[in-house]
Amino acid sequence: xxxxxxxxxxxxxxxxxxxxxxxxxxxxxxxxxxxxxxxxxxxxxxxxxxxxxxxxxxxxxxxxxxxxxxxxxxxxxxxxxxxxxxxxxxxxxxxxxxxxxxxxxxxxxxxxxxxxxxxxxxxxxxxxxxxxxxxxxxxxxxxxxxxxxxxxxxxxxxxxxxxxxxxxxxxxxxxxxxxxxxxxxxxxxxxxxxxxxxxxxxxxxxxxxxxxxxxxxxxxxxxxxxxxxxxxxxxxxxxxxxxxxxxxxxxxxxxxxxxxxxxxxxxxxxxxxxxxxxxxxxxxxxxxxxxxxxxxxxxxxxxxxxxxxxxxxxxxxxxxxxxxxxxxxxxxxxxxxxxxxxxxxxxxxxxxxxxxxxxxxxxxxxxxxxxxxxxxxxxxxxxxxxxxxxxxxxxxxxxxxxxxxxxxxxxxxxxxxxxxxxxxxxxxxxxxxxxxxxxxxxxxxxxxxxxxxxxxxxxxxxxxxxxxxxxxxxxxxxxxxxxxxxxxxxxxxxxxxxxxxxxxxxxxxxxxxxxxxxxxxxxxxxxxxxxxxxxxx
Amino acid sequence: xxxxxxxxxxxxxxxxxxxxxxxxxxxxxxxxxxxxxxxxxxxxxxxxxxxxxxxxxxxxxxxxxxxxxxxxxxxxxxxxxxxxxxxxxxxxxxxxxxxxxxxxxxxxxxxxxxxxxxxxxxxxxxxxxxxxxxxxxxxxxxxxxxxxxxxxxxxxxxxxxxxxxxxxxxxxxxxxxxxxxxxxxxxxxxxxxxxxxxxxxxxxxxxxxxxxxxxxxxxxxxxxxxxxxxxxxxxxxxxxxxxxxxxxxxxxxxxxxxxxxxxxxxxxxxxxxxxxxxxxxxxxxxxxxxxxxxxxxxxxxxxxxxxxxxxxxxxx
Numbered sequence: 001x002x003x004x005x006x007x008x009x010x011x012x013x014x015x016x017x018x019x020x021x022x023x024x025x026x027x028x029x030x031x032x033x034x035x036x037x038x039x040x041x042x043x044x045x046x047x048x049x050x051x052x053x054x055x056x057x058x059x060x061x062x063x064x065x066x067x068x069x070x071x072x073x074x075x076x077x078x079x080x081x082x083x084x085x086x087x088x089x090x091x092x093x094x095x096x097x098x099x100x101x102x103x104x105x106x107x108x109x110x111x112x113x114x115x116x117x118x119x120x121x122x123x124x125x126x127x128x129x130x131x132x133x134x135x136x137x138x139x140x141x142x143x144x145x146x147x148x149x150x151x152x153x154x155x156x157x158x159x160x161x162x163x164x165x166x167x168x169x170x171x172x173x174x175x176x177x178x179x180x181x182x183x184x185x186x187x188x189x190x191x192x193x194x195x196x197x198x199x200x201x202x203x204x205x206x207x208x209x210x211x212x213x214x215x216x217x218x219x220x221x222x223x224x225x226x227x228x229x230x231x232x233x234x235x236x237x238x239x240x241x242x243x244x245x246x247x248x249x250x251x252x253x254x255x256x257x258x259x260x261x262x263x264x265x266x267x268x269x270x271x272x273x274x275x276x277x278x279x280x281x282x283x284x285x286x287x288x289x290x291x292x293x294x295x296x297x298x299x300x301x302x303x304x305x306x307x308x309x310x311x312x313x314x315x316x317x318x319x320x321x322x323x324x325x326x327x328x329x330x331x332x333x334x335x336x337x338x339x340x341x342x343x344x345x346x347x348x349x350x351x352x353x354x355x356x357x358x359x360x361x362x363x364x365x366x367x368x369x370x371x372x373x374x375x376x377x378x379x380x381x382x383x384x385x386x387x388x389x390x391x392x393x394x395x396x397x398x399x400x401x402x403x404x405x406x407x408x409x410x411x412x413x414x415x416x417x418x419x420x421x422x423x424x425x426x427x428x429x430x431x432x433x434x435x436x437x438x439x440x441x442x443x444x445x446x447x448x449x450x451x452x453x454x455x456x457x458x459x460x461x462x463x464x465x466x467x468x469x470x471x472x473x474x475x476x477x478x479x480x481x482x483x484x485x486x487x488x489x490x491x492x493x494x495x496x497x498x499x500x501x502x503x504x505x506x507x508x509x510x511x512x513x514x515x516x517x518x519x520x521x522x523x524x525x526x527x528x529x530x531x532x533x534x535x536x537x
Numbered sequence: 538x539x540x541x542x543x544x545x546x547x548x549x550x551x552x553x554x555x556x557x558x559x560x561x562x563x564x565x566x567x568x569x570x571x572x573x574x575x576x577x578x579x580x581x582x583x584x585x586x587x588x589x590x591x592x593x594x595x596x597x598x599x600x601x602x603x604x605x606x607x608x609x610x611x612x613x614x615x616x617x618x619x620x621x622x623x624x625x626x627x628x629x630x631x632x633x634x635x636x637x638x639x640x641x642x643x644x645x646x647x648x649x650x651x652x653x654x655x656x657x658x659x660x661x662x663x664x665x666x667x668x669x670x671x672x673x674x675x676x677x678x679x680x681x682x683x684x685x686x687x688x689x690x691x692x693x694x695x696x697x698x699x700x701x702x703x704x705x706x707x708x709x710x711x712x713x714x715x716x717x718x719x720x721x722x723x724x725x726x727x728x729x730x731x732x733x734x735x736x737x738x739x740x741x742x743x744x745x746x747x748x749x750x751x752x753x754x755x756x757x758x759x760x761x762x763x764x765x766x767x768x769x770x771x772x773x774x775x776x777x778x779x780x781x782x783x784x785x786x787x788x789x790x791x792x793x794x795x796x797x798x799x800x801x802x803x804x805x806x807x808x809x810x811x812x813x814x815x816x817x818x819x820x821x822x823x824x825x826x827x828x829x830x831x832x833x834x835x836x837x838x839x840x841x842x843x844x845x846x847x848x849x850x851x852x853x
Contacts, residue, residue, distance in 0.1 A: 066808060069623045076577060076621075150593060207624055222632065223622055224808075225706055225800035248705060250798040251808070254688065255704045262696045262703050414571025414813050421575065421582065445581070452583035 054533035058244040059514070060265040062256045066224040066249045071206040072192035073146035073153070078433070078523055079269065081189045083247065085526035086229055088192030088212030091120050091139060091171065092183055094437050096528070098293075098521035099346065101183040101437075105134055105193055105213060106171070115178040115476055120171040125236040128195045129211035136165035141196045143186070153190040155452070156441070157182065159474075178474040180481060184438035215240050215530060225249055240530050260285060260509055263537055267510040267517055273331060273386055279509050284537075286512055289333055289505040290519040293342035293434035295442075296334075296387075298395065298499040299380075302458050303423040306375060313496035315365035316427075319398045321357045326502055329390035337500035339489040340432075340446050345521070347439045347485040352493055362402045374403020378426030380419050383410035388429045391501060395427070423459045430456070431504070434522060439485055443469045446498075447488050460497030513537035547837075551830050555823070559611070562822035563604055566815055573620050573813040594620065607819055616820035621812050626820045629805065634824070636706055637801035639713060640790055643721040644728065645783060651729045656736025656775075657768065660744060668737075675733055678726035683789055687723040687796040694719060704797040720797040724789050728782055735778045739771040746770075773843035780836025784829040 065079040072084045093104040106120035126134040140163045147154040147163075159179040166172050175182070185191070194212055199205045211217040215235045220228035229245040248265065250256045256268040257275055261282070271279055271287065280287050298320075306312045322336035335343055338354040366374065381392045389410070396406040409426070411419060420428035434442060444451035448469045449461020465488055472484040492498075506519050513535035518528035573594065574587040591597050595606065610617045616626035659668040678686065695703040707716045743749060744767060752762050791803035798804070802821055809817035 066622075068621050071623070074623055076579065150589060222800065223624075224629075224633070224805065225798075248798070249800070250704055251804065252704070252796050252798060255691070255796060255798055258688075258691055258696055259703045259705075262699065264703055264705075412571065413811065414576050415569070417575050417582075418571050452585060453581070454584070457582075 052241075054241040055536045056513075056534040057242050058246060059242050059267065059529070059532065059534050060246045060248070062248050062250045062259055062265040062268045064249075064251055064253065064256060064270050066251070067221070067227060068223070069206060070210050070218065070221065072189050072194075073149045075189060081435075082523050082525060083227065083229075084189045084192060085214070085524045086216045086245070086529060087210065087214045087218060088189070088194065089126070089134075089214050090187055090189075090192050091143075092187050094184070094187045094520065094522060094524070096518060096520050098437055101187055104187075105139065116175045118173045118175070118182065120173070122169045122171070123236065124169060126213055127234040127236060128198075128213050129217035129232040129234055130195065130198070131234050132195065133168075134193060134213050135168045136171045137168070138196045139171045139193045140165045142194045143191050145194075146190045146192075153185075153188065156185045156188070156436070178476060180473055180476055181436065181438035181440040184436040184440075188436050215526070216245060238530050241533050242529070245529065257509070260511065263511065266514050266534060267508060270507055271509040273329075273507070276331060276333075276507070276509075284512050286510055288508040288510060288517065288519070290508070291343060291521050292504065292506045292519075292523065293345060293521050294431055294504045294506075295337055295340060295342055295433075295500055296391065296429070296431045296502040296504055297337070297340065297456070298501055299420055299423075299428040299430050299456060300458060300496065300498055301423050301426055301428075302460050302497055304426075306369065306371060309369045310495060311365045311369040312371065313499075314494075315362040315369070315402060316399065316404070317355055317496045317499050318358045318362035318365065319402045319404075320355065320499065320501070321394065321398050322355060322501060324398075325391050325394045328394055329387040330502065330504060333505060335503040337503050338493075340492050340498070340500045341439055341442060341485070341489055342432075342434055342521070343503035345434065345439060346437055347482045349486040349489045351486070352489055357398065359401055366402055366404075371403070374399075374405065376405045376407070379406050379408050380416050380426060380428035381408060381410050382413045382416045382429070384412075385429075387504070391429060421457045423454070423457050430498075432456070437522065440469075440473055443472065443485065443488055447492055456498050458497035460495060462491070462495075465491050511537055548834070551834070554830065555826060558826040559608070559819065559823050560604070563607060563819055564600070566810070566813070566818045567600065569813075571813050573815060576813050577620060607816075610816075611820070611823060617816040619809075619814055619817050621809070621814045621817070626816045629817065630802075630820060630824060633800060633802050633805045635801075636713070636799050637787075637790055637794070637803060640717055640720060640724070640794070640799060640801060641783070641786055643714065643717050644724045644786060645779075647721050647725040648729045648732055648779075651725060652732035652736060655729075656733045657740055657763065657771075659733065659737045660740035660771075661763070663741065671733055675726070675730035679730040683723055683727065683792050684796050686726055687720065687793060690719045690723055691797075704799075706799050716797075717799070720793050720799060723796075724786060724793055727789075728786060731778060731782055732775060736771065736775045739774045740767060743767045743771045769843075773840060776839050776843055777836055780832055780839070783836075784832050787825055787828060 063079045065077050067080045067083065068077040069075060070080065070084060070087065072088055075081045075084060089105045091104060091106040092101050092109070094100070095102045105122055105126050107123040109118060109120040111118045122134060122136055122139065128134055143163050146152060147157060147160070157179070159175045159177045160173060161176050162174045164172050173182070192212055202208070207221065209218045209221060211232070213235070215232055215237060216229035217232045218227065219230040220226065226249065227247040229247070231240050231243045250259060253270070253272045257271050257279065259265045260268045276287050279285050300307050300313055300316070302308055326332055326334045326336055336354050338352045339349050341348040366372065379392055379395060381388050392408045396408055399406050406427070416428070419425045420430060432442060432446070445453040446456050448466045449455050449459070450466055451469070455461055468484045468488050472481045475481045475484065506523060508517070508519065510517050514532065515535065516528055516532040517525065519525045520527065572587070573596065574590040575582055577590055578586055595603060607617065614627045616630070618624065619626050619629060622629060655671050659671055662668055691703050694700045701719050702716050705716055707713055749762060749766055752766055790801060791807060794801045794803035795807055802825065805817065806821045809821065
């Protein structure tokens with residue numbers, strides 16, 4: 001807002017002016033656009049081995065997004081989810097590589113011969129941060145609570161019929177059908193185990209100083225500015241070397257980078273892609289790129305002409321240059337996508353070739369479909385998403401070569417999503433990230449027309465694919481599951497209801513004085529906080 | 538009330554204005570495409586889940602019903618529950634209003650400290666080095682966008698010299714003030730520009746009037762004339778400029794709070810608009826509107842106290 005210059009009329013004009021001031025302000029606020037971050041890069045640097053003790057006992061992290069809530073069943077913001085993992089233990093957890101399930105509160109578990117009854121045995125040493133023991137009743141209550149939440153995560157474990165505590169150390173889960181992803185689902189943040197009595201006794205439990213049985217507990221919470229985590233002395237596992245983690249919320253990308261350069265914070269989330277080079281050149285700082293489960297894809301509007309014709313979709317796919325996109329959008333730090341499954345995740349089909357541009361084939365396909373001279377279409381993008389805008393430019397350029405005239409439409413995030421959902425508004429740029437390590441989630445959302453999400457809003461589906469996804473869910477032989485998922489990935493690659501573009505990494509920057517900060521493919525860094533050390537700087 | 542030149546009717550007139558503002562912000566945020574349920578679900582969007590969420594948030598009720606619910610919640614001060622934070626909006630406002638008010642207060646104080654001496658001196662030594670210097674400096678400050686000034690200040694005083702923290706709000710009152718120095722200076726530069734120019738203009742006006750000449754002829758010393766006669770008369774129109782711009786300063790804080798990551802109303806509003814957190818947008822718009830209207834009323838009061846002629850004109 002610019003200040004108003006002096007006016008000599010203290011009367012009506014002034015009053016009118018002030019009112020415009022008010023309404024203008026509200027209107028301006030309403031048209032303000034949100035900015036999404038871009039992305040960039042691939043492999044994590046070699047982690048230097050953390051020292052035996054930490055010289056500085058506090059780690060300061062600056063995140064770009066406010067904490068929506070610390071109730072694990074209600075979380076939506078990734079940044080809050082990654083914090084949850086430090087506070088609440090689950091029955092089982094994902095290992096730091098994001099590839100397998102390892103014990104957490106349950107030290108052992110077994111399933112019945114028919115695969116319909118699972119029994120989990122809790123570690124008797126497990127305690128909540130207030131010193132009280134973790135009981136099977138707490139565990140059963142917490143999982144049931146998360147499962148029952150409207151709009152929550154219950155749909156992941158629909159085959160579950162009951163979760164009960166048969167004695168203080170034993171949780172029994174019964175299923176109506178076999179459910180291969182069960183352990184992966186239970187390792188999810190939403191199924192964190194909570195102290196039942198404390199949560200029930202205080203309706204504001206999660207907005208004050210929530211705690212669970214994780215290595216840290218909350219000692220201060222201001223959702224939109226800072227969170228202080230303090231080492232939980234009752235934690236039964238390895239004691240973290242740092243005693244405090246201070247997380248601040250700094251929404252402005254440049255401010256986060258400046259704070260890191262000034263040594264005010266130790267680790268920052270999502271430094272802007274265009275500053276990566278500059279940060280890497282500074283010997284006091286390092287840019288960390290960690291493999292993630294993010295898959296950028298081009299949504300195709302199957303409900304509108306001419307995209308209902310598979311040849312048109314294949315032509316679009318054959319025209320795209322994924323390498324050029326990677327260079328321009330991610331400075332070459334992403335991996336061009338070969339399937340819609342996240343990179344190197346469980347059952348990712350490595351054998352499916354990454355598409356290479358073939359303009360002759362693309363033109364031929366378009367001619368066969370009846371569009372020898374191409375056609376016009378729109379491409380929906382999110383304004384302020386630097387990587388997405390770069391991808392859009394490459395797509396426009398590539399498709400122009402086969403006569404398709406693309407108009408790039410930039411919307412603010414919320415509007416872009418809404419416009420893409422209907423499957424009738426032109427091409428759109430979107431991305432997917434996993435919440436669990438099992439491919440069941442991405443397969444259901446992306447390729448099962450009956451899965452609820454209309455195959456990423458493409459409205460594409462076929463019986464065989466839906467059946468393969470359902471069979472894979474209850475198939476416990478991993479080799480057979482792999483075959484089923486390979487078939488699903490191949491079908492999506494051939495039918496192109498949407499076109500996977502890139503596997504983008506998680507991007508962090510940290511001071512050279514931080515040793516051992518690591519992020520798993522699901523975005524969690526809780527494992528690394530157990531051994532991480534901070535040097536003086 | 539009367540003595541302050543405020544009538545009940547004047548205050549009663551504010552009520553429809555407030556209604557208008559709530560209605561406009563209420564309807565506008567709903568007209569903007571983008572759906573809260575879509576935003577809440579993100580990747581996990583399914584039409585059924587979205588419908589379920591819209592139902593539970595009451596977004597499927599008629600717009601009048603929704604508006605009625607909002608008005609009721611506004612009267613109780615709870616303002617409903619935030620979609621994003623799952624907390625009563627009233628509680629969030631309480632957390633957020635302090636930093637913004639403190640930022641506005643520190644900015645206003647800085648402006649007064651900067652503008653009063655500079656404006657008067659520029660008038661007294663017209664065309665002198667100080668006059669020209671302030672003119673150039675403030676014209677620049679006025680022309681540059683606030684976020685740019687903010688970043689330059691961070692680079693120089695935060696990063697290079699390390700005198701002040703780079704954004705954030707700290708813990709405890711002393712730390713809050715310390716963290717607010719740079720953002721307040723950022724806001725004060727364009728704000729002071731207007732004040733210095735208008736104070737200079739009105740001081741020159743008064744300096745040229747007859748009673749000042751007479752006072753001088755009486756042999757009253759220059760400084761006494763300035764303090765007793767000139768400043769008193771020159772300040773009245775400037776007070777109005779101050780008031781009007783203070784209202785606009787609220788708009789400036791929206792940008793600056795984001796640059797310096799201050800947890801105030803401005804950054805709350807930006808975040809809430811982006812996530813389509815309707816209850817928060819409505820509540821913040823209302824609170825900001827009330828603030829602006831209050832400043833307007835106070836400006837009128839102060840103006841009348843400084844310039845009795847106005848009160849006469851109004852009552853006639």
